[in-house]
Amino acid sequence: MTPTSNATAASSTTDTRTYDVVVLGAGPVGENVADRVRAAGLSAAIVESELVGGECSYWACMPSKALLRPVVARADARRVPGLRHLVEGPLDAAAVLAHRDDYASHWKDDGQAGWLDSIGVDLFRGVGRLAGARRVTVTAPDGTVRELAARHAVAVCTGSRAVVPDLPGAADAKPWTSREATSADHVPERLIVVGGGVVGVEMATAWQALGSHVTLLVRGAVLPKMEPFAGELVADALREAGAEVRTDTSVTAVHRQNGTVTVELDGGDRIGADEILFATGRAPRTDDLGLDTVGLEPGAWLSVDESCRVAGSDWLYAVGDVNRRALLTHQGKYQARIAGAAIAARAQGVPLLESDRWGAHSATADHDAVPQVVFTDPEVASAGLTLAAAEAAGRRVRAVDYDLANVAGSGLYADGYRGRARMVVDLDREVVLGVTFAGPGVGELLHSATVAVAGEVPIDRLWHAVPAYPTISEVWLRLLETYRG
Structure with a gap:
């Protein structure tokens, strides 16, 4: 218009x-x-x-998670004895896309x-x-x-x-952004994904599983705003699924000719694909x-x-x-x-509770208790500050790490479970500032972490929040034991 x-x-x-x-x-x-x-x-x-x-209903949260749910469910089933042999074949891409369309209300x-x-x-x-x-x-x-x-x-x-970077040829190459990536009606044979943030890794996970050969190009690290181990686990899983993951590389130019997209990289390499997705930021x-x-x-x-x-x-x-x-x-x-x-x-002339950080009129969680799930395989879930963010803010902190594979519930959840948890503790106040989980099924652990961080629950009180056995949430007990030594 x-x-x-x-x-x-x-x-x-x-x-x-x-x-x-x-x-x-x-x-x-x-x-x-x-x-x-x-x-x-x-x-x-x-x-x-x-x-x-808005965006969430039609081109972001709902359609993207509808694409990813069959991917993660199949991955989980492949790690459970008695089910593995039943899900060895490819996903029914047409059924997955139709399921996505339903969740996007057919864009009505x-x-x-x-x-x-x-x-x-x-x-x-x-x-x-x-x-x-x-x-x-x-x-x-x-x-x-x-x-x-x-x-x-x-x-x-x-x-x-979504922002498409100002690169030679990028606009003329008719690239996908997050909108096209969540609403596409076909599976491209080859897909280049530029960007290692949440959109990049989620869409790389979805389209690789649906049958594309995905090349993920990342300027720095994968999931750079999260704890480093999270991006490493996701990148490893993408490679095992058949995707090519290149870190510390930049795209210098893009061309489309006769239906093929070609990208030029800073090292001189050239890569071809049927579609290219730029997941490189928002405006x-x-x-x-x-x-x-x-x-x-x-x-x-x-x-x-x-x-x-x-x-x-x-x-x-x-x-x-x-x-x-x-x-x-x-x-x-x-x-x-x-x-x-x-x-x-x-x-209504009612005084605001501006002096109360956690009052009804202050969006304090935006700073101190943001929760997020990355719906890849493995999932990544975080609440609050990372270790690097806490240190940058001048907090005196300690990071406590634990191997999620050593929790009884993890072994029951999946054979060969791989995952990791980190708890960041404020040493002066003895409260949890941040928690990150990476591993299958960890998204459902997140709200407990969010409550601990937003509630500024003292470590001594967390000892009395007893995790049910045998569940993956028993990692809370292991983190507290490790912190106490």
Whole structure:
């Protein structure tokens, strides 16, 4: 759609609708902001230019995990006596893609739009832009323009988009981004994945298992923001599955000719494939939001306080990816709950609990207790700080490591179980700052770690949280024993 200038929008507007809160973006973050303010008795409108449900529902969390679940289930079954011989064949790629389509609701948003209606939130379809303080214009698909006014707050919840690096030939090569990688309707014979972060390794895992020959190209280490052993285990597993993993290498140019993509590497090598996926970073979707009308830089990440209110404003909020605090759907939804409560409190003249780090109006977990699962084989799950992050923050810490294969529950879970756990302890306060698990099935261990970190549970009290035997969660006892010596 051709962008409409603010001047044109204003002249085309026929009426103005006023709400307590106007939300830009109807992904899971925007939906939750609208839900929270409605629950507090405020009126709300939400604006969406694509599908209600956003990136997570159609091109990220749901379709990617639908692709990965059969991959991990088959891998688990192959490690269990009595099942191994039943799952030796290839995955039914057509069935997996159909399963993915179901979980992406076939890229239709009737259900989620209906949910907004059920909670009393008005949906405006079109491109929403700020048009000054507390004002938003909405350009509908047919070109008509409507103006919305907010009594109390406008919340920017427009998320982020994949970035294709500025390399010679990259744009003309028609590369995949995360959107194409999660919605593709065919299995490419050869796939190059550029980037060793979460999207890169998850999509490398999925498409290798579906029948592609995957080459993963990583500038540094695999999963660089996590504990080093996590990336090493994932890279080893990808190689064992048949993928080629090259670390410490960079792409210098990309070409597509006669259906074949060729990449040039910094060492002079050239690699060919049918498709190339760039999983090399995200940028905020703020470039066409009218930020300049309120004194902000178009296309920028938006800095916010702990309640997700934009710095220097008393009415503008930025929630989810756009504030760059933690680019994860569940953290965005968490921020939405915090922001919704703060918006409602301010609207009702209720003092905010700003002095309480873990109070209802402070998104403290964004700094101290972010949980994340990487749905590869093996899985990686982490909560809180890594050892490197804790040391960089000036904390006096100790890392405690344990081989997950030595836990009774791990041996029962899978023959030849390989995995590792690390607990990072604050030596001054005797609390857990971070935990990382890597191994089959560890995603279900994560919430216990998140509770320990967010709750700042003393080590002495954790001794009384008795893990059931024989489960993989018994690793908690082994970590505590190792810490105590």
